[in-house]
Amino acid sequence: MGAAHTRHISSLAARQILLRNGRWMLRPSGKGLRCFSKIAPRWQADELQRTRNIGIIAHIDAGKTTTTERMLYYSGLTRRIGDVDEGSTVTDFLPAERARGITIQSAAITFHWPPEEVSTQGGGESPSTVPEQQRSAVSHTINLIDTPGHADFTFEVLRSLRILDGAVCILDGVAGVEAQTEQVWHQAGIYQIPRIVYINKLDREGSAFGRTVKEVASRLGGWPAVCQIPWLEGGNGRFVGVADVVNLQGLLWKEGGDGKSIKVFDLKQLETENSNLAEELKRARVALVELLSEYDEDIVEKFLEQDEDHLAVSPLDILNSIRRCLVEQGNKIIPVFAGASFRNMGVQPLLDSVVNLLPSPVESPDPEVSIGGIKGSLKQLLSGDLIVAQKETTEVKGKQKKKAALQSESQSSIEKLQSCALAFKVVNDAKRGVLVYVRVYSGSMDRNCLLYNTNLNVSERAPRLLKMYANDAVEVDSIPAGHIGVVVGLKHARTGDTLISYAGNKATPPEPLNTLQLRPIDVPPPVFFASVEPHSLAEEKKMQESLALLLREDPSLQVTVDEDSGQTLLSGMGELHLEIARDRLINDLKAKASMGRIEIGFRESVTAQSPAVTKIFDKEIAGRKGKAGCTVVVEPFDAAKAADTLGPPSEHILAIKVQDGNQIIILSPGLQVSTNNKGIAESPLLPTGIDVTTARNALYNGCMAALARGPQFTFPMHSTRVTLTLDPTEHIFGNETTSSALSAAARLATSSALRELASTSSTALMEPVMNVTISVDEDSLGAVVHDISSSRGGHIVSLDDDQGVPSSEEEATLVDPAKVYAPPDPFETSSSSSSSSLGASLPGTANRARTITAKVPLKEMVGYLKHLRSLTSGRGTFVMHIDRFDTMTAQRQKAVLAELGGYS
Numbered sequence: 001m002g003a004a005h006t007r008h009i010s011s012l013a014a015r016q017i018l019l020r021n022g023r024w025m026l027r028p029s030g031k032g033l034r035c036f037s038k039i040a041p042r043w044q045a046d047e048l049q050r051t052r053n054i055g056i057i058a059h060i061d062a063g064k065t066t067t068t069e070r071m072l073y074y075s076g077l078t079r080r081i082g083d084v085d086e087g088s089t090v091t092d093f094l095p096a097e098r099a100r101g102i103t104i105q106s107a108a109i110t111f112h113w114p115p116e117e118v119s120t121q122g123g124g125e126s127p128s129t130v131p132e133q134q135r136s137a138v139s140h141t142i143n144l145i146d147t148p149g150h151a152d153f154t155f156e157v158l159r160s161l162r163i164l165d166g167a168v169c170i171l172d173g174v175a176g177v178e179a180q181t182e183q184v185w186h187q188a189g190i191y192q193i194p195r196i197v198y199i200n201k202l203d204r205e206g207s208a209f210g211r212t213v214k215e216v217a218s219r220l221g222g223w224p225a226v227c228q229i230p231w232l233e234g235g236n237g238r239f240v241g242v243a244d245v246v247n248l249q250g251l252l253w254k255e256g257g258d259g260k261s262i263k264v265f266d267l268k269q270l271e272t273e274n275s276n277l278a279e280e281l282k283r284a285r286v287a288l289v290e291l292l293s294e295y296d297e298d299i300v301e302k303f304l305e306q307d308e309d310h311l312a313v314s315p316l317d318i319l320n321s322i323r324r325c326l327v328e329q330g331n332k333i334i335p336v337f338a339g340a341s342f343r344n345m346g347v348q349p350l351l352d353s354v355v356n357l358l359p360s361p362v363e364s365p366d367p368e369v370s371i372g373g374i375k376g377s378l379k380q381l382l383s384g385d386l387i388v389a390q391k392e393t394t395e396v397k398g399k400q401k402k403k404a405a406l407q408s409e410s411q412s413s414i415e416k417l418q419s420c421a422l423a424f425k426v427v428n429d430a431k432r433g434v435l436v437y438v439r440v441y442s443g444s445m446d447r448n449c450l451l452y453n454t455n456l457n458v459s460e461r462a463p464r465l466l467k468m469y470a471n472d473a474v475e476v477d478s479i480p481a482g483h484i485g486v487v488v489g490l491k492h493a494r495t496g497d498t499l500i501s502y503a504g505n506k507a508t509p510p511e512p513l514n515t516l517q518l519r520p521i522d523v524p525p526p527v528f529f530a531s532v533e534p535h536s537l538a539e540e541k542k543m544q545e546s547l548a549l550l551l552r553e554d555p556s557l558q559v560t561v562d563e564d565s566g567q568t569l570l571s572g573m574g575e576l577h578l579e580i581a582r583d584r585l586i587n588d589l590k591a592k593a594s595m596g597r598i599e600i601g602f603r604e605s606v607t608a609q610s611p612a613v614t615k616i617f618d619k620e621i622a623g624r625k626g627k628a629g630c631t632v633v634v635e636p637f638d639a640a641k642a643a644d645t646l647g648p649p650s651e652h653i654l655a656i657k658v659q660d661g662n663q664i665i666i667l668s669p670g671l672q673v674s675t676n677n678k679g680i681a682e683s684p685l686l687p688t689g690i691d692v693t694t695a696r697n698a699l700y701n702g703c704m705a706a707l708a709r710g711p712q713f714t715f716p717m718h719s720t721r722v723t724l725t726l727d728p729t730e731h732i733f734g735n736e737t738t739s740s741a742l743s744a745a746a747r748l749a750t751s752s753a754l755r756e757l758a759s760t761s762s763t764a765l766m767e768p769v770m771n772v773t774i775s776v777d778e779d780s781l782g783a784v785v786h787d788i789s790s791s792r793g794g795h796i797v798s799l800d801d802d803q804g805v806p807s808s809e810e811e812a813t814l815v816d817p818a819k820v821y822a823p824p825d826p827f828e829t830s831s832s833s834s835s836s837s838l839g840a841s842l843p844g845t846a847n848r849a850r851t852i853t854a855k856v857p858l859k860e861m862v863g864y865l866k867h868l869r870s871l872t873s874g875r876g877t878f879v880m881h882i883d884r885f886d887t888m889t890a891q892r893q894k895a896v897l898a899e900l901g902g903y904s
């Protein structure tokens with residue numbers, strides 16, 4: 001082994017960033033101290049190609065945090081390796097996360113790989129040319145988003161996914177592909193995010209690289225491109241390193257070290273030192289080149305140039321080929337790497353692969369946008385095409401304008417756009433206040449610019465911009481397109497909001513820019529809720545402020561105040577979701593409040609049409625007289641068949657909108673609506689100061705408030721249509737008709753119509769029904785299916801063995817497992833070696849993984865994990881998301897109500 005050389009991947013002393021008296025200092029290795037008031041921003045335009053915005057996706061406990069900590073350490077960002085088990089990691093920085101040892105909140109961290117001082121300078125690629133050296137020879141900026149792994153946080157995962165250009169999927173080499181990994185993998189597929197797979201924990205007994213590769217093929221729906229194979233001591237013993245299929249090298253880590261010292265063996269050395277591994281490496285190389293030739297013409301050419309010698313194709317040609325496949329063809333092929341992060345093995349080559357294989361922001365797919373209800377891509381928007389299309393559809397009935405005139409009108413509106421960004425995370429930082437993490441998609445977000453929030457329709461300034469390094473930050477003057485940064489000092493922006501800046505000093509951007517949305521997502525309804533009570537009246541204000549902050553961080557939480565009982569209810573996606581919210585509220589934000597029992601969010605619905613109910617509200621509100629009326633009819637509504645539009649007000653129809661499973665239609669015949677020169681819809685029949693939109697919103701909010709509280713059990717209404725009519729001659733009373741009075745009238749009339757139906761038993765209770773995907777071994781399949789269908793009242797939708805290919809994906813590639821290359825696992829190797837007894841003790845490959853898909857009432861899934869574990873000797877896992885709300889049978893309703901207690 002003497003001929004192998006040792007490579008020190010990163011020098012620890014090389015990059016220490018220290019904060020002294022509020023000044024940033026950078027200490028290059030071996031040199032004196034240099035002081036900077038701030039580190040010069042590294043995001044120059046030409047650096048975009050050397051940037052990777054990536055995320056780590058995985059099942060809970062697969063090792064995301066452990067791997068991230070090593071990445072930060074090897075990049076020189078931290079000086080010691082954090083330990084999840086000790087609670088000292090950098091990325092899991094919420095106290096609640098540290099206590100639970102799981103990642104709750106996405107944190108974005110910037111670091112450089114390879115560290116700047118060990119890479120050669122210059123020579124970075126440009127998007128149009130292929131580099132002449134591996135990209136990992138040059139330092140790149142990596143913005144790493146640590147995504148959460150628990151099913152309750154799916155929306156946090158989705159929100160993080162939208163802003164990524166690439167992802168590393170970490171698998172546990174013992175557990176293989178788990179249900180949740182599969183789910184997140186396919187969600188990333190929706191956004192066409194190129195992904196590579198890292199099989200971790202290969203040091204653990206029972207880990208099986210080959211078996212996991214096969215699972216990648218069958219469950220993730222792509223061809224595994226095995227880029228590394230494990231190096232096991234003596235061929236079947238401890239995991240000591242990896243053999244690199246691309247570079248035809250063996251990488252051997254020093255046992256027990258911090259992983260920086262790696263012995264590198266070329267193929268010749270491997271052939272003499274470890275011929276079995278060398279042979280397997282050659283087989284893997286043949287398989288890799290063959291696989292790439294299926295998808296990439298260029299590699300076929302290189303292969304022919306090399307006289308069809310798989311081993312002679314250059315590593316750079318192979319990397320470029322994999323990259324082309326990933327970027328241009330989606331994940332038809334899935335590059336696979338090996339490691340054991342906890343033992344400090346495998347992380348540096350993984351980082352090289354992030355740089356070498358995953359795309360820069362310039363190469364990632366054009367993001368979807370919506371503007372004025374029209375969908376398209378950002379490029380189309382910026383070129384003006386999208387708005388032209390919109391104007392063509394809306395103006396088709398009115399005066400026809402020439403296409404050229406439309407084009408110049410939309411161009412001038414789009415030219416005003418200076419930047420657009422997505423706020424993907426809001427974090428309340430004890431030291432710096434509320435931090436809003438943004439990904440900028442076009443233009444450049446400058447310090448102090450006015451940002452318009454198109455979700456909330458508010459403008460606010462961006463007083464400070466930061467670049468984040470875990471818990472440390474560097475101030476910058478701007479965040480250009482393609483980059484990730486933090487805005488400090490925003491008062492309104494929430495996770496998921498689109499923020500734009502535009503030319504001119506107007507408080508709102510020109511239409512339709514004010515409706516621009518980047519990669520919009522639908523958040524499903526929350527299915528659990530709990531009451532939140534302040535300890536005293538004096539604590540109420542602080543509690544509400546803390547709740548408001550929680551909602552900015554995580555808009556998949558909802559807060560409602562029951563206007564009759566005054567009770568505050570917090571709703572969320574899962575029990576753990578609400579438990580974490582409670583922790584945040586009480587322990588982190590220090591609200592003096594307590595949370596009641598976590599309960600299932602049932603819904604109420606109507607089964608018949610109500611008579612028309614007219615109500616005139618006539619009372620003082622906050623010392624001012626208010627009088628207004630309206631007529632309401634309530635009836636059953638089927639959301640699946642409805643259009644969701646809240647178009648511009650017309651003469652009769654002020655609004656048609658579907659929200660939370662209900663539909664609200666607001667009519668006002670004879671209102672004489674016209675649009676003034678400022679583009680505002682007005683009516684001479686409305687009192688002064690109230691335009692049509694204000695009246696519409698007031699009525700709409702009144703209906704929504706009434707629907708939040710069902711007439712029989714106080715659960716929110718669902719599958720209900722409210723048709724509200726505002727008759728200007730009967731329901732408007734001059735200046736006494738304030739917007740609060742309109743809202744109160746709408747609420748009164750809707751509640752009263754609902755009560756009418758309750759009095760004739762024309763209401764029903766609905767329950768959340770979940771779409772459940774369960775992963776079990778063949779052995780436990782029968783017991784689990786029986787339990788779901790008989791004890792839990794579930795309906796089995798399908799039983800797939802592991803050959804199934806996911807549906808509706810851009811990459812639904814049919815993979816024949818028999819044709820997938822995977823190196824043999826130790827227990828599969830010939831029985832002549834001493835490994836046969838070892839093989840017998842490892843989990844058998846004959847016990848196939850099976851996937852059960854079922855629809856089950858949520859109530860029957862509470863506490864299911866524990867039960868599943870007991871049915872499957874601890875190996876079963878499941879994920880679920882809401883499918884629909886379903887009306888209960890009379891018998892089930894009776895049983896559920898009896899259990900809930902308090903209802904008769």
Ligand SMILES: Nc1nc2c(ncn2[C@@H]2O[C@H](COP(=O)(O)OP(=O)(O)OP(=O)(O)O)[C@@H](O)[C@H]2O)c(=O)[nH]1
Nearest residue numbers: 061062063064065066084102103149201340341342
């Ligand atoms: N043996 C072994 N254990 C590992 C390895 N990587 C991680 N672990 C352990 O696996 C457990 C989970 O690791 P984490 O890094 O917290 O996993 P995670 O995916 O971040 O988990 P969440 O934050 O809960 O989503 C910890 O106890 C780690 O020490 C590995 O390579 N080998």
